[in-house]
Amino acid sequence: MPIVTIQVTREGTLPGAERTTREQKEALHKGVCDLLFEVLGKHPDDTFVVFQEIELEDWGRGSSSVIEYRKRKAQLVY
Template sequence: MPIVTIEVTREGTVPGADRTTPEQKAALFRGVSDLLRDVMGKDPDTTFIIFREVELEDWGRGGLPVPAYRAAIPTG
C-alpha cells in the first residue's frame, strides 16, 4: 500500500491561478498512480496520494523564507 505525499507552494501554476487547479491535482493523482503501477507493479486502487499546498512564506530554502530567498537571487 504505497502512500505518496506531494507538497508544493501555494502559487498559481497558470496565469490568474493562486493555487493548483483541480484538473492539475487529478492529473498528478493519476500520473503518480500509473508510475507506481508501471515501475513497481503497485495496484492503483491501493495507492494513497496526499496533496498539500503550503503558503509561500511557510516554505524555506537556504535558511530564508522562499520570498526572501528569491529576492536575494540575482536576475540576469
C-alpha cells in the first residue's frame, strides 16, 4: 500500500490563484497512481496521496524563509 506525500508552498501556480487548484491536485494524484502502477505494479485503489500546502513563511531555504531567500536572490546581479 503506497502512501505518497506531496508538499508544495501555498502560492498560486496560475495567475490569480492563491494555492494549488483542485484540478492540479487531481492531475498529480492520477500521475502518481499511474507511475506507481507502471513501475511497481501497485493498483491505484491501493495508493494514497496526501497533499500538504505550506505557507511561504513556514518554508525555509538556507538560513531564512523562502520569502527572504527569494528577495535576496532577486537582488543578485549576474
